[in-house]
Amino acid sequence: MPLHFTVFDLEFQFTFEPYKIKRATKAKAAQYPPSTYPAFHHPCTATNCTYANPPSCTAGTFRCRGAPEGPFTCTGYYHVSERKARANRAWWEARRRSALMQEARDVRTGVWEEQMLEWRRELEGRERYERERAEAEAREGARAAARMERQRASPTSRPRGPRARSPAICEDRSAGQSSRRSPTAGRERSSPSGTRASPSSARRWAVQNA
Numbered sequence: 001m002p003l004h005f006t007v008f009d010l011e012f013q014f015t016f017e018p019y020k021i022k023r024a025t026k027a028k029a030a031q032y033p034p035s036t037y038p039a040f041h042h043p044c045t046a047t048n049c050t051y052a053n054p055p056s057c058t059a060g061t062f063r064c065r066g067a068p069e070g071p072f073t074c075t076g077y078y079h080v081s082e083r084k085a086r087a088n089r090a091w092w093e094a095r096r097r098s099a100l101m102q103e104a105r106d107v108r109t110g111v112w113e114e115q116m117l118e119w120r121r122e123l124e125g126r127e128r129y130e131r132e133r134a135e136a137e138a139r140e141g142a143r144a145a146a147r148m149e150r151q152r153a154s155p156t157s158r159p160r161g162p163r164a165r166s167p168a169i170c171e172d173r174s175a176g177q178s179s180r181r182s183p184t185a186g187r188e189r190s191s192p193s194g195t196r197a198s199p200s201s202a203r204r205w206a207v208q209n210a
Contacts, residue, residue, distance in 0.1 A: 042080055057085055
C-alpha cells in the first residue's frame with residue numbers, strides 16, 4: 001500500500017530531543033540562554049569554550065572545533081550519543097525529502113502554468129474568431145439593409161421581373177418545335193397547293209426549292 005505524506009509530515013514525523021541546558025553550574029552554560037542555543041548542536045566539555053559543535057550523524061566522542069581564546073584551538077571534547085545521531089540522520093533525511101518534494105512541486109507547477117498559458121492562448125484565439133465573425137455578419141446585415149432601403153427609395157433601382165417575349169419569336173419557336181415532332185409538317189405547310197402532299201411530291205418540291 002503506497003504511503004501518502006506531505007512536507008509537514010516529513011518534517012515532524014520524527015520526535016527530536018532538543019538540547020537541554022542544565023543549570024548554570026559552569027560559566028559556559030550561563031552564557032547561552034535556552035531560547036537561543038542552536039538545536040542539535042553539541043556542547044564542549046571545556047568550561048571556557050562557548051563553541052556549539054555542528055550536528056553529527058555519527059555517534060562517538062570527537063575533538064571540539066572551537067577556538068575559545070586567541071589563536072589556540074579548544075582542547076575539549078564533545079560526545080554524540082546514538083540517539084542523537086539517529087535524530088540527526090532523520091533530520092537531514094527529512095530536509096532532503098522536503099527539498100526533493102519542493103523540486104517536484106516546482107516542476108509540476110511549471111508544467112501546469114505552461115499548460116494553462118497554452119489553453120488561455122487557445123481560448124483567446126477562439127474568442128477572437130467568434131468576435132470577428134459576429135462583426136462580419138453584422139456588417140453584411142447592415143449593407144443588405146442599406147441596399148434594400150435604396151431600392152425602396154428609388155423606383156429605377158427596383159428589381160425587374162422577367163421580360164415578355166414578342167409574338168413573332170413565340171410563333172417561330174412553336175413552329176420549330178412542331179417541325180421537330182413531325183418530319184413532313186414543315187413541308188406540308190410549305191407546299192404550294194396547301195394540301196397534304198404525298199411523299200414523292202414533297203421530295204420533288206424540296207429538291208426544286210433547295
